[in-house]
Amino acid sequence: MHDLIxxxxxxxxxxxxxxxxxxxxRSRVLSQERDTILNRRGVLSQPPLVETVPIYPSSGLNLAGAAQRLSSECPDYGDLAELAKKLFPANIELYHHQW
Incomplete structure (x- = not known):
């Protein structure tokens, strides 16, 4: 695990x-005032925004492979790869829930 914080x-x-x-x-008072200002939230840096993203299981199939497997069961899916090629690049594997 990465230590983002x-x-x-x-x-x-x-x-x-x-x-x-x-x-x-040189002035200790000015140095303390600068430290106080720099310690305010958002002055020098913003705290990180951490977004958790689930890791989805892969289906092991790209769009062409999925379309080929589906078309063998149901010929109506034969042009699925052509239809959805703008949504899914050819080299990307589909997740299990997409399959």
Whole structure:
């Protein structure tokens, strides 16, 4: 599993350290004020938006293979691959629920 939150936190900390080292301030009060501003949400970075996506099982068939298998059972599906070629690229395998 990838550590997305940890990666975000490390990058955020590195950016803050970079700003402090590249643009040092003599005044401790100004440095603290800058840190306060940079710590506000959305000023320096945005928290990551994590979207969970289920992993669907593959059918093992591309559109042409599915159309061939269907047309052997029912000839009405013979032109399915031609009909749906704009929806499914030829090299993409269909998911089980699409099959």
């Amino acid at each position: 940890g990666a975000y936190q490390r990058l955020d900390r590195l950016y803050r350290l970079y700003i402090k080292s590249a643009f040092p301030l």
